[in-house]
Amino acid sequence: MKPNIAIIGAGLAGLTLARELSADAHITLYEKARGLGGRMSTRRNDTHQWDHGAQFFTARSKAFQTLLAPLISSGTVVEWQPNITTLSPDQAPYKRPWFEPHYVAAPGMNSLLKALGQDLDIHLSTRVEQVVAHNGGWQLFDDNGQLLGEFDWVVSSAPLPQTQELLPARLLGDTLARYQMLPCYALLLTINDADLPHFDAAKVNNSPLRWISFNHRLPGRNINAGTVVAHSSDEWAAAHLEDDQETVKQLLIEHFCALTRVNPAAITSTQLHRWRYALSADVPDPDCEFVLNAPAKLAACGDWCLGGRVEAAFTSAQQLAKALRTEL
Known part of the structure; x- marks a missing residue:
């Protein structure tokens, strides 16, 4: 039995x-x-969607590659080949190369979970x-x-x-x-694509933000409207976890605009998601x-x-x- x-x-x-x-x-x-979905969730409304947790994934083990193979064939999983840059408030941007395949699920990150x-x-x-x-x-x-x-x-x-x-x-x-797990904030914005920089995503250094992605430019997204996901660093999130959430949102918007040189007036909507348990600390074993x-x-x-x-x-x-x- x-x-x-x-x-x-x-x-x-x-x-x-x-x-x-x-x-x-x-x-x-x-x-x-x-x-x-969990941290592979996709948030949607009538015109926009944001993958506000995991932004991409790699497949380094043979077992995970085997799981993904039929999903890649069906188009549920797509290799992502973005224009990645590195941003910092005190340094000029520079291109960031990737040396292994990176993947996203389509039309949203939670599509992988739906398939499984x-x-x-x-x-x-x-x-x-x-x-x-x-x-x-x-x-x-x-x-x-x-x-x-x-x-x-x-x-x-x-x-x-x-x-x-x-x-x-x-x-x-x-x-x-x-x-141990660590927190993270996800800032979700709508901005017309014409008002955004040319890169697709950015690793951020020396800032409360650590990652910026223009979510609508990911493969397989069936949307035309511009969407941005910006993640905070875990250290900054931990220090501001219980702060007034509107204040947190406005601070992160200011840092986003300063880094990308996007005019704040171009932002048409804003949301903030607090991930209390987003990242793992160093693995003990x-x-x-x-x-x-x-x-x-x-x-x-x-x-x-x-x-x-x-x-x-x-x-x-x-x-x-x-x-x-x-x-x-």
């Missing part, structure tokens, strides 16, 4: 784990958001609030105290702080405490690709185990799946 496994979080790690184990177990995924989520049992808009031991297994309860189900195993692929809150500290606490307590039938995986890259989420989940197959 196949075991029942609950996976908390339907980002890349959770979806990868579910796909890897679908032949070995009954898998149910719970995602608190209304749609798939097909045929999986995913419960969206469902926040898991409690994980409670019961009869040798686990019960999951939502934020209304309603029982979601009983499971043999529970795996969290949620961001680290949420994983720490959900999974019993006495069983995984010491291991999880070794990891690169050989520890996941967290597992087999006797307790609890586990965790995610990009935070391996440094925060998109591919890290896939690798963490794939390696956990290998370990779990020996336990099921």
Whole structure:
């Protein structure tokens, strides 16, 4: 009889784990958001869209390249060959070369997750609030105290702080405490393309901003309107995390305009997204690709185990799946 496994979080790690184990177990995924994506989310309105989390990804492992191959063939994943520059408030811009393929999903970054989520049992808009031991297994309860189900195993692929809150500290606490996640702000702007510089994206030095992308110029975007995503540095975000959000937004707009020489009057709309758990701090042990307590039938995986890259989420989940197959 196949075991029942609950996976908390339907980002890349959770979806990868579910796909890897679908032949070995009954898998149910719970995602608190209304749609798939996590930090590969795409925000849309009637005329614009912003990939306000991950901007691109690389594929350095053979396993991840194999996963992407059919998605590249179908056009869901597209190689991105942008004009990249480096900006700094105290130095002239200079071109920034890339030495490996970089990819985006189309028409939005969450398209990759939608493709991977097909045929999986995913419960969206469902926040898991409690994980409670019961009869040798686990019960999951939502934020209304309603029982979601009983499971043999529970795996969290949620961001680290949420994983720490959900999974019993006495069983995984010491291991999880070794990891850390860092915040980031995403500034989302609409600006006519004619009012923007010629480059497609910029790495930023010596500024509260660390990255600027003209999102509408990414491959496969079915939009004509100009959209900008500008990410802050994690240090600046941490220092201003609880500041008045309108003040934070205006400060980042000022830095964006100073760096790009865009006239503030050209900006037609502004939004700010606060990612509390955006980036991974230094990895304490690169050989520890996941967290597992087999006797307790609890586990965790995610990009935070391996440094925060998109591919890290896939690798963490794939390696956990290998370990779990020996336990099921």
